[in-house]
Amino acid sequence: MQPTVSDHILFTRGVPATEALPTELLSECMQAVLESPAGKTVLQYGHNGGYLPLRQLLGEQYGVSPDQVLIGNGSLHLQDLISALLIQPGDIVFTEQPSYDRAIKTFRRRGAKVIGIPLELDGIDTTQLEEALTRYTPRFLYLVPDFQNPAGVTTSAEKRQKLAELAQRYGFWLLEDIPYRQLRYSGSSAPLLRELVPERTLTISSYSKLISPGLRVGYVIGPLDFIKQLTALAEDTILAPVLPSQAAVYEFHKRGHFETNLEYLKRLYAPRLAAMIDALKASFPNVAFAEPEGGFFVSVTLPENSNYHNLLIRAKEQGLTLTDGSAFFASPLHEGADSASERFVRLPFCALTPEQITTGIKRLAELVR
Amino acid sequence: MQPTVSDHILFTRGVPATEALPTELLSECMQAVLESPAGKTVLQYGHNGGYLPLRQLLGEQYGVSPDQVLIGNGSLHLQDLISALLIQPGDIVFTEQPSYDRAIKTFRRRGAKVIGIPLELDGIDTTQLEEALTRYTPRFLYLVPDFQNPAGVTTSAEKRQKLAELAQRYGFWLLEDIPYRQLRYSGSSAPLLRELVPERTLTISSYSKLISPGLRVGYVIGPLDFIKQLTALAEDTILAPVLPSQAAVYEFHKRGHFETNLEYLKRLYAPRLAAMIDALKASFPNVAFAEPEGGFFVSVTLPENSNYHNLLIRAKEQGLTLTDGSAFFASPLHEGADSASERFVRLPFCALTPEQITTGIKRLAELVR
Numbered sequence: 254m255q256p257t258v259s260d261h262i263l264f265t266r267g268v269p270a271t272e273a274l275p276t277e278l279l280s281e282c283m284q285a286v287l288e289s290p291a292g293k294t295v296l297q298y299g300h301n302g303g304y305l306p307l308r309q310l311l312g313e314q315y316g317v318s319p320d321q322v323l324i325g326n327g328s329l330h331l332q333d334l335i336s337a338l339l340i341q342p343g344d345i346v347f348t349e350q351p352s353y354d355r356a357i358k359t360f361r362r363r364g365a366k367v368i369g370i371p372l373e374l375d376g377i378d379t380t381q382l383e384e385a386l387t388r389y390t391p392r393f394l395y396l397v398p399d400f401q402n403p404a405g406v407t408t409s410a411e412k413r414q415k416l417a418e419l420a421q422r423y424g425f426w427l428l429e430d431i432p433y434r435q436l437r438y439s440g441s442s443a444p445l446l447r448e449l450v451p452e453r454t455l456t457i458s459s460y461s462k463l464i465s466p467g468l469r470v471g472y473v474i475g476p477l478d479f480i481k482q483l484t485a486l487a488e489d490t491i492l493a494p495v496l497p498s499q500a501a502v503y504e505f506h507k508r509g510h511f512e513t514n515l516e517y518l519k520r521l522y523a524p525r526l527a528a529m530i531d532a533l534k535a536s537f538p539n540v541a542f543a544e545p546e547g548g549f550f551v552s553v554t555l556p557e558n559s560n561y562h563n564l565l566i567r568a569k570e571q572g573l574t575l576t577d578g579s580a581f582f583a584s585p586l587h588e589g590a591d592s593a594s595e596r597f598v599r600l601p602f603c604a605l606t607p608e609q610i611t612t613g614i615k616r617l618a619e620l621v622r
Numbered sequence: 623m624q625p626t627v628s629d630h631i632l633f634t635r636g637v638p639a640t641e642a643l644p645t646e647l648l649s650e651c652m653q654a655v656l657e658s659p660a661g662k663t664v665l666q667y668g669h670n671g672g673y674l675p676l677r678q679l680l681g682e683q684y685g686v687s688p689d690q691v692l693i694g695n696g697s698l699h700l701q702d703l704i705s706a707l708l709i710q711p712g713d714i715v716f717t718e719q720p721s722y723d724r725a726i727k728t729f730r731r732r733g734a735k736v737i738g739i740p741l742e743l744d745g746i747d748t749t750q751l752e753e754a755l756t757r758y759t760p761r762f763l764y765l766v767p768d769f770q771n772p773a774g775v776t777t778s779a780e781k782r783q784k785l786a787e788l789a790q791r792y793g794f795w796l797l798e799d800i801p802y803r804q805l806r807y808s809g810s811s812a813p814l815l816r817e818l819v820p821e822r823t824l825t826i827s828s829y830s831k832l833i834s835p836g837l838r839v840g841y842v843i844g845p846l847d848f849i850k851q852l853t854a855l856a857e858d859t860i861l862a863p864v865l866p867s868q869a870a871v872y873e874f875h876k877r878g879h880f881e882t883n884l885e886y887l888k889r890l891y892a893p894r895l896a897a898m899i900d901a902l903k904a905s906f907p908n909v910a911f912a913e914p915e916g917g918f919f920v921s922v923t924l925p926e927n928s929n930y931h932n933l934l935i936r937a938k939e940q941g942l943t944l945t946d947g948s949a950f951f952a953s954p955l956h957e958g959a960d961s962a963s964e965r966f967v968r969l970p971f972c973a974l975t976p977e978q979i980t981t982g983i984k985r986l987a988e989l990v991r
Contacts, residue, residue: 271666283649287649296643333860489724490728495837496836497648498866
């Protein structure tokens, strides 16, 4: 029997739960901003590097000057601008393998050859990274060190230390993209790369997963000179970012809603993550996968002997929408090393109930049996 | 005697009058959006080509399908994306000479050689344009046909007809940038280029001058295939634009505020334009300049025998801030043809009172005497 439409389960993009979007609180914040003297500021030209009070707040949070913070219209566009500044056509960029599909696409569009370094259960394979560094000098290594998109992996403290050393020794930038870091449901965080090697790190983050994606408020933190150049390019490209939404985010912080909302999100998402891990263990008892302590994603690489042929099409017929796993794979370091890309399945869990997750994983297991 | 700070007059960028920014109405609109079912929509992922109800409304206004409308974070970024799609390094782009400085910069950053075709009091010099077309095939001609930035010139109906013919005959795009068109204080409008040659025209506009710059709501209208490609590039670059501000603009329209606000702006700005024209006629009786019937700018080219040496620095000492006129000039069609760029002064009038305008022009006349 074909499943009904309402029964259809989406394991596609990393979307927050719609019920978690704080419409009323943001409405109050927006109103407070627009009807205060700040209203004229955010509706006029100016604040080309982002709304100054929010830059100051982020500067305090990260222990840097506000001039080391650029706030833009979402972190993807900041990745595009960073790429425009750093990449000359033909330059090499390293990513984790697999990595965030839109990031890979952005670096390629800006002219880079993107090489993926295999990701292990505790972060990038630093042995293979060192080997790659003897062959290539990348402009940067892009990584999502906390609850990685798409694999759910968190980079261990030891590997972060190693990455910091390698970045200094070989002279490349570390782009640490940390939109999920604060969504930790258990355990404790390893240091940021910027705490280990600030002069070589660009830290990118966003409020998309913490408040709302539609606000498109993302930011980058880096060395003063770099942020100055990036801000000039941003101004040339977009003049100024959308200020009312940045001011609403600032007001959301000021009124103490950020912490309350974050706790609410953790309470909402933690059982969903647990349901996903339990369902995978039940349905795929012999498949090893990273068990994240937070974030949006778990992923599995299906065993070689599983029936993954035409999986996306067959899944859709059975009421399950999946993302093409190969989009998360850059060029492999070693020819032919990534036959795994066809067997890679990303499983976002935040916008699904535990029941939907359990049902979805059962369907997946049936399909590949 | 040095003028005091409060006495300082800024003839710099084209900024709306701060008192004209509708903070309370936008606050009400934003609240209505966020607290309605649309609130969840605009705070979530989706609507990557812009907020659909606003695309539908613009489609109706321009007599096109909503799929021919892309709404982005301000029109400057749309110009950047259009350039990314159309320009290969080394391609030729034509602009009016002078033209909008940020547009020239954008086209150059995307790899174009930008050639300026002289602007006359009724629009681009079509004789020189035809001559230029025998030498170069530009990817596009960028122009601001209504109340041009920086010169204040409006392209005559005859010249628009000629431009449409030339675009068809020689096969290049017309980028008509019309952010000021609706700010007409007297007279009547000539047809849009898109009404004459829709298959060759990309129409770009924005709410920056009509509601608020800080909202960063700009849009482009063009042939279906082109907008489809541009929307895909926009999605790859920024994922989606900032939706709450687009929804607030839609609500602003729906509640009838747009027309009321436009009438208010015209009543506010018309006497400022009149003051500017009167002051220039009084202080520069022998200088011919375009007398616009709307928009944000008047400009003058100072006579060759005037004292324009070190003008910006001397002006600042006398309480007058000017923009460097040469930024508005692309490469000349004929070598050495643009000695006028050093004598070009753009005079934005909307954010100044008639008294400030009169005082500012008197100071300018003193300085170049």
